[in-house]
Amino acid sequence: MMELMMRFSGQLLAGAGLTLQLTAIAALLACALALPLAIVRCSERGLLRWPIRLFVSFFRGTPLLAQLFLVYYGSGQFRAELSQLGLWWFFRDPYYCALLTFVLNSAAYQIEILRGGLRAVPYGQIEAGVAMGLSRFNQYRTIILPNAYRIAFPALGNEIILLLKGSAVVSVITLFDVMGQTRRIFSQTFDLSVYLWAAVLYLLMTSAFVWLWRRLELCLTRHQRLRQAPTPVTAPAAKRVSAGVSL
Amino acid sequence: MNKTLRSLLLCSAFALAPLAGVQAAEGKTLRLATEGAYPPFNYYTADGKLAGFDIEIGQALCERMQVKCSLVAQDWDGIIPALLGRKYDVVIASMFITEERRQMVSFSDPYQKSAMTFVVTKDSTLNDFSPQALAGKTIGAQGATTQADYLMAMFPDSDVRLYPTQDAVNLDLASGRLDAQVGDMIPMLDWTQKSTDGSCCRLAGEPISDPKYVGEGVGMAVRKEDEALRQQLNQALAAIIADGTYQAINDKFFSVNLLTLEQ
Amino acid sequence: MDWLTYLSFGDAGWGDELLQGLGVTLALALATLPLGLLLGLAVAALALFGARPARALALAFSTTLRGLPELLTLFIIYHGVGMGLNALLRWYNPEAGYLELSPFIAGVLALGLVFAAYSSEVWRGAWQALDGGQREAGEAMGLRRLTIFRVIELPQLLRLALPGLGNLWINLLKDTALVSVIALSDLMRMANIAVGATKKPFLFFLVVCLAYWLVCLLCEYLLGRMERRANRGQRMGGAAA
Structure with missing residues (x-):
């Protein structure tokens, strides 16, 4: 088992690099996309709200694997049209197809998470901002968004972990992430232990991320921690696993 | 090995048996x-x-x-x-x-x-299939096949992509995602000559019959x-x-x- | 209108195969549900009331499976458990028959374990939200532990855990698509086969997405009704909010 690891560790680590890179870039881009959409989604204007609801519902109600196939193989069917639009170089590359799918998918989840955060901002604080004569932009910048992101922070972390795990499906569109490398090594050696090594690698990545996210969360909530210091920390309630597709 | 332990393990295996559907050998x-x-x-x-x-x-x-x-x-x-x-x-x-x-x-x-062969799209200008000429090109094959072993071993400087099925390789060659693919001779002949979607493409280069990969x-x-x-x-x-x-x-x-x- | 031909029923089209695939998908999800729910409940009970090593084990189970990609879990179960069972059997008796771990069973096992890992967290949260005084009241009445669980705790657990479990059910439905990678003829795989034969990837994968979406929306609607029904005795603003 060790011997196998020695022989293939380079490939597996390269795979881990790709997995982390895909997850990080997709999560960041999705975050940038989710913010304006979540704000619009919470606004009063129904005309803008509906397309976003549809988008969120579709991406949360269908398997990531099916979305990836739709984007990757589906786009291959429209090569001529995409070439005319000058977009074919983008869809030609499985890496960009995976990235696009993950950004859209993760944005859909992040919109819902942020919406919850935005709604949970105490209204009194916003009123205080209005009373102070803050512009709408400054209300968001100084009061609403910092609060909303702090409230949504644990759920966002969960979403990124789900994305990291979900990224294993890129192995079916020829990318050599951890899963892709693992399957390739298995088909060469038929040695099951390579799957166990992959499991160790994924667990390391997810637990490192959980640790990092906890540290960040502590940092973000330090003002609350001081106030609540006397009460003992209780075991966390169940994490809400993101799903749900309601329109 | 302790007989009781063996029996115990066997019993647990049989407890799973209805789940797994035992059939006679x-x-x-x-x-x-x-x-x-x-x-x-x-x-x-x-x-x-x-x-x-x-x-x-x-x-x-x-x-x-x-x-x-x-x-x-x-x-x-x-x-x-x-x-x-x-x-x-x-x-x-x-x-x-x-x-x-x-x-x-x-x-x-x-x-x-059988032998293996390169396949390219009909409008392709590739005619040299040496590892040097294909450096930097994207070549596809089905994963876990002799074609895949051949590509991984002989074309370290090319972007080798491995697909779960031959259909998927064909799909991506036709759509232009691949510069070339290596496939099994007979099905590639059949695909390029008989099917409508295979009309996009043609066999190219010499048949690959290296016994190290193609065997007997x-x-x-x-x-x-x-x-x-x-x-x-x-x-x-x-x-x-x-x-x-x-x-x-x-x-x-x-x-x-x-x-x-x-x- | 040639896309209608592709989706038609009978020998020319793929409509009937896709529908069969959808049936397999639903059967897989339904077969996984009881395993995932019961195992999850057992793990939650261990994590809350077990001895120290049992607690650690329960926690390790849930953390590990929630940290692994479902696809990887599936491969490990499919290749690993099949080989392991047969090796065990032959080690006992080299002349023995063989056990077959079908893709369906492998799918049920793998998805069931994942579901159990997540649902154990939901059960645990619900259990902690219960009023401990009720259990004490039960003990004061001289009820046995099992009776307390059955009569007092379980009905409330179900209500409290329903939203979380509903989410997991939707996730499960979507995760079944992964089993197509190990040759189960579910909806996703049928679409792959159809694409191989027709070279119309966009059409078939879109249809597949729409089918999953429809099923998920339907489930969401039903779950919403179930939640309302489960909460009908609750004062608004309390647990029902």
């Missing part, structure tokens, strides 16, 4: 496995049934051996592990006989000969301990070749004779 049906994504050798028809050259040869062999046979579809990646795991008894899926595979399973006599041809794989079954298969194969059954099936699918690769 002896007699009854011989289970043939194929991939179902490798036309014209094995594929699904529009009504969802397995068909193709491999399947018809398999059925002819079963008739000759006078056993009842059933067909199992199995993804290529797992086709040898599942044979070893006793999911089925024979793999008849256009599998090249190679040294690496011989370490895991044993093979019948070859029932086809295509055989049926069985578990190493099933020597008797291997012998039976070989006898039945010789018989259907002798009485013309093989040729009749051959002609249904191909214009070349698969045993000699001659027209």
